[in-house]
Amino acid sequence: xxxxxxxxxxxxxxxxxxxxxxxxxxxxxxxxxxxxxxxxxxxxxxxxxxxxxxxxxxxxxxxxxxxxxxxxxxxxxxxxxxxxxxxxxxxxxxxxxxxxxxxxxxxxxxxxxxxxxxxxxxxxxxxxxxxxxxxxxxxxxxxxxxxxxxxxxxxxxxxxxxxxxxxxxxxxxxxxxxxxxxxxxxxxxxxxxxxxxxxxxxxxxxxxxxxxxxxxxxxxxxxxxxxxxxxxxxxxxxxxxxxxxxxxxxxxxxxxxxxxxxxxxxxxxxxxxxxxxxxxxxxxxxxxxxxxxxxxxxxxxxxxxxxxxxxxxxxxxxxxxxxxxxxxxxxxxxxxxxxxxxxxxxxxxxxxxxxxxxxxxxxxxxxxxxxxxxxxxxxxxxxxxxxxxxxxxxxxxxxxxxxxxxxxxxxxxxxxxxxxxxxxxxxx
Numbered sequence: 062x063x064x065x066x067x068x069x070x071x072x073x074x075x076x077x078x079x080x081x082x083x084x085x086x087x088x089x090x091x092x093x094x095x096x097x098x099x100x101x102x103x104x105x106x107x108x109x110x111x112x113x114x115x116x117x118x119x120x121x122x123x124x125x126x127x128x129x130x131x132x133x134x135x136x137x138x139x140x141x142x143x144x145x146x147x148x149x150x151x152x153x154x155x156x157x158x159x160x161x162x163x164x165x166x167x168x169x170x171x172x173x174x175x176x177x178x179x180x181x182x183x184x185x186x187x188x189x190x191x192x193x194x195x196x197x198x199x200x201x202x203x204x205x206x207x208x209x210x211x212x213x214x215x216x217x218x219x220x221x222x223x224x225x226x227x228x229x230x231x232x233x234x235x236x237x238x239x240x241x242x243x244x245x246x247x248x249x250x251x252x253x254x255x256x257x258x259x260x261x262x263x264x265x266x267x268x269x270x271x272x273x274x275x276x277x278x279x280x281x282x283x284x285x286x287x288x289x290x291x292x293x294x295x296x297x298x299x300x301x302x303x304x305x306x307x308x309x310x311x312x313x314x315x316x317x318x319x320x321x322x323x324x325x326x327x328x329x330x331x332x333x334x335x336x337x338x339x340x341x342x343x344x345x346x347x348x349x350x351x352x353x354x355x356x357x358x359x360x361x362x363x364x365x366x367x368x369x370x371x372x373x374x375x376x377x378x379x380x381x382x383x384x385x386x387x388x389x390x391x392x393x394x395x396x397x398x399x400x401x402x403x404x405x406x407x408x409x410x411x412x413x414x415x416x417x418x419x420x421x422x423x424x425x426x427x428x429x430x431x432x433x434x435x436x437x438x439x440x441x442x443x444x445x446x447x448x449x450x451x452x453x454x455x456x457x458x459x460x461x462x463x464x465x466x467x468x469x470x471x472x473x474x475x476x477x478x479x480x481x482x483x484x485x486x487x488x489x
Contacts, residue, residue, distance in 0.1 A: 062094040062444065063180065067197055068187040069165055071100040071127075072113070073120055077287060079210040080106075082258050082362070083187040084120075086208070089259070089437050090185075091123050097181070098125040099173065101165045101193075108133050109165040128170035138162045147215040147475040153467045156221040166192045175200045183444055185233075189225065190216045198229050202458035205229040206443070211239050212357035213381060218478030223247045228458030230447050233440065235360035237389075237487035238381040245482050252456070254443055257360050259433040262369045263339070268347030271340060275333065280410060281313040282375070283348040285341060285363045286355075288320035288332070293354030293377055298325050300402045301352075305329050307403060312349065312410050317341055346370045349416060350409045358382050365431050368392050368423030373416050375405055385486030392423025 068083035075081060083098075090096050098120075102111040110133050117126050142159035145151050170193055174184065178201045186194040189209040198205040207229045211217055226232065226243055232253035234240040244251050272278065282301075288294050301314050302325065316324060316332045317340075324332045336344070345351060351367035353376040361383060364374050374393030376383035378401070387393040394409065396402040409416055429435075461467065 062182050064090055064094050064096050064444075065099050065174070065177075065181045065184045066090075066096060066187070067099045067170075067174070067184055067193055069101060069191045069193060070103045070106060071098050071120070071125055072104065075104070078106075079188045079208075082208070082210065085258060085261070086185070086436075086440070087123050088121055089433055090440060093437065093441055096123055098123055099170060099193075100125060100127055101167050101170060102127045102129050103165050115169075126173070128167045128173060130165040130167050132164070132166065134164045135162065139164075146219060146472075149474055150470050151472050151474070152470045153221060153462060153472065155470070156219050156472070157467075159219075160190075160192055160195060160221070163190070164192065171196050171200060178204065183447075186229075189222060195221065195225060198225050199458055199461075202228050203230065203455060206231050206233065206447070208233045208235075209239065209243060210235060210359045211243055212359050213238075213242060213479070213482070213484075214357055215475035215479050217242060217246050217482065218473075218475030220472045223249075224459040226251055228456055230455065231443055233443065236382045236385060238385050239359050241487050242381075242482055246478065254439055256436060256439045257365070257431055258362055259431050259436040260362060260366045260369060261338075262366060263342050266342045266346035266370060268343055271343035271347045274340065275344075277313070277315070277347070279311040279313050280349050281315050281347075282350045282352050282406065283315045283317065283344055284352050284354070285317045285345065285366075287318050288316055288322050288324065290322050291355075291357075293356055294322050297352060297354040298330070300354075300396075300399050301330065301406075302327060303399060304403045304406055308407055308410075310410055312406075314352075315344065315348070317344060342366070342370065345372055348372055350375050350406070352406075353377065353383055355383070356380050361386070364393070365427055368420075369427040369431070371420035371424045373409060373419035373423060375402075375409060381484060381486055385488070388486055388488060390423050390426035392419050392426055394419075 066087040070080050087096050087098050102113045103109040104112040109130050111129050115127050115129050139162040142162045145155050146159045174197045184201050184204050185206050187208045226247040227249050234255045235257050314330045345367050351372050351374050353364050358380050367374050376395045378384045378395035378397040384395050387395050394405040396405050
């Protein structure tokens with residue numbers, strides 16, 4: 062079996078989001094099948110500039126084919142198109158223009174997919190909202206499997222995506238909440254399975270090694286990821302500083318990751334920057350709690366890693382996915398206001414028995430659903446199931462409307478559609 066993993070950017074140094082998800086899946090599927098990665102020459106997800114060389118290279122034993130991006134993102138143009146499709150009645154042509162302005166647009170990548178459709182048994186497309194996934198899925202619909210990595214934002218309200226969701230062979234969902242949201246906007250029961258992602262956890266993390274290396278003695282909460290207002294970090298800083306003014310104790314907040322948001326100059330908040338995986342996992346194992354303040358997640362690999370290490374999670378309850386994961390695992394608490402944040406963090410800080418119980422629950426949840434043998438089996442079983450489907454039972458991809466129909470401004474704003482999508486955790 063030969064599989065093409067198609068993703069917007071790819072590299073050993075790209076350590077977050079759908080791109081890391083794609084790399085992990087590619088490397089693990091390569092143990093069972095012949096895998097190629099098809100991607101762009103971009104490294105930066107904001108500019109999509111061609112920074113990497115076009116051609117073929119090997120990363121951790123997996124061949125990676127890179128194709129140039131036709132143009133970098135122009136922020137002003139992307140913002141203008143976003144305002145049109147998210148806030149105003151518009152046309153399908155407006156949405157296609159938005160997709161192109163979002164980037165990365167690579168006609169060379171699409172040509173390779175089209176001309177090599179017979180070379181691969183399956184094309185595994187990552188991130189539904191990008192140019193390569195939309196047009197690539199249309200080009201090889203009968204072999205297209207989509208990993209949507211969809212978050213609850215206005216993009217899911219665009220009319221261009223339901224035909225893709227209904228037309229691919231299967232979807233590999235990250236969570237129950239993601240599946241429920243996409244099935245609502247698609248207006249159909251979508252073929253697929255809830256998979257998520259595993260993680261490369263160390264067998265024996267060493268919490269004391271982290272404490273000695275970084276001089277940490279007090280109890281601490283940890284945040285791991287990009288330090289960004291869009292990830293809820295501005296609210297986290299405000300809530301944490303208010304909490305330590307009101308609460309007793311010496312709990313610190315440690316931050317790991319690159320920052321595009323100023324970190325408060327506060328004695329109880331410490332930014333460690335980008336650290337090695339060894340230090341990251343040691344830190345997460347040493348922490349009293351991992352705080353996940355993001356409003357928008359399709360899964361959260363960091364929360365799963367914390368549970369895999371036996372660390373409880375405190376999550377933003379306004380993110381349906383995080384709330385659902387906390388409820389299903391019984392491995393964490395969640396908050397929707399400062400008062401709830403303070404009470405939950407105080408409870409975790411003051412009660413070792415609660416931390417231990419939630420840590421045990423989280424570890425059991427991780428082992429049941431997110432170890433790599435479980436993830437690999439779900440992918441392989443899906444490919445086997447699809448290969449057995451009779452030709453007449455396969456869904457078909459609806460063609461794009463004609464020139465004039467594409468330009469009728471009859472589509473509702475994406476924000477309006479999003480407002481009608483049911484909210485809340487899915488309890489299963």
